[in-house]
Amino acid sequence: MPIRTILQLGDPGLREVAKKVNDPAAPEIRVLVEDLSDTLAYWKKTTGYGRGIAAPQIGSNLRVIFLKLPGEEAWPLVNPEITWRSAEKIIVWDACLSFLSIFMQVERHREIKVRYQDLHGEGHEIDAGEQRNLSELLQHEIDHLDGILAVDRIIDIKTMCTREEFEKRYRAGSPYAVAAAGEEARKS
Numbered sequence: 001m002p003i004r005t006i007l008q009l010g011d012p013g014l015r016e017v018a019k020k021v022n023d024p025a026a027p028e029i030r031v032l033v034e035d036l037s038d039t040l041a042y043w044k045k046t047t048g049y050g051r052g053i054a055a056p057q058i059g060s061n062l063r064v065i066f067l068k069l070p071g072e073e074a075w076p077l078v079n080p081e082i083t084w085r086s087a088e089k090i091i092v093w094d095a096c097l098s099f100l101s102i103f104m105q106v107e108r109h110r111e112i113k114v115r116y117q118d119l120h121g122e123g124h125e126i127d128a129g130e131q132r133n134l135s136e137l138l139q140h141e142i143d144h145l146d147g148i149l150a151v152d153r154i155i156d157i158k159t160m161c162t163r164e165e166f167e168k169r170y171r172a173g174s175p176y177a178v179a180a181a182g183e184e185a186r187k188s
Contacts, residue, residue: 003042004035004058009099009149018056018063018145024078024121029064033076033119036066043097044068050097052137054144057098065141069134080116080142083125085109092136093170094150095163103166105159106150108136 007013021029036053044050055064067075088110095103111129118124128134140150154160161169 002035002038004039006039006043006053006057006097007059009096009102009151011098013059013061014056014098014144014149015147016056016061017147018054018061021062021064021078021117024117024119029062029078030119032060032062032064033066035060036064036076037068037074040066040068040097047100049095049100051133052141053097054141056144056147063145065138065145067137067141069137076119077114077116078119078121080114080138080145082112082139082142083115084113086111090130090136091155092133093166093173094136094140094153095166096140096150098149099151101163102151103161103163103170104150104154105156106153107155108139108153111135112138114138114142 023029032055035058036055039058040050040053043053051069052065052067054066055062063079065077065080067077069075086109089107090110091105091107093103094106111127112135113125113127115123115125128138130136143149143153
């Protein structure tokens with residue numbers, strides 16, 4: 001499937017609330033998931049960033065997200081919704097394929113529960129915590145479905161920095177540190 005253009009910060013499509021998918025098993029949803037997969041793989045290969053992507057980022061106003069965590073199977077989630085949030089919160093570095101030159105610190109819930117459907121329409125519920133940084137990633141991608149961006153959740157404007165400064169000063173303590181080490185190994 002084609003690599004789709006990712007909408008960039010300022011595009012009004014990123015601020016729309018996505019519509020519920022009525023039939024997760026519909027062929028057009030499978031095509032959408034393939035497009036999300038190919039687009040995410042392209043960005044990961046060319047930038048080193050990208051663990052997840054939401055359908056609104058490629059101009060599809062549907063409640064679908066796609067995750068590809070290192071060493072894990074591809075994971076499409078249809079109609080995901082957070083059903084529980086822990087009271088305890090964490091501060092994490094965040095960035096987005098829709099504004100990859102900007103990094104910032106945001107506040108997220110330490111743990112969440114997410115209910116979603118797979119591509120067969122079967123329902124699932126998962127507990128997500130800090131393991132694999134899954135909680136913060138799911139919150140980021142589900143926010144996209146509600147027209148909310150990481151810049152809306154910034155804890156202090158003074159934490160905002162360019163990608164270059166993030167790489168130099170903060171990457172080692174972020175979810176991207178493993179990818180950075182792998183990139184260095186490939187370059188050697």
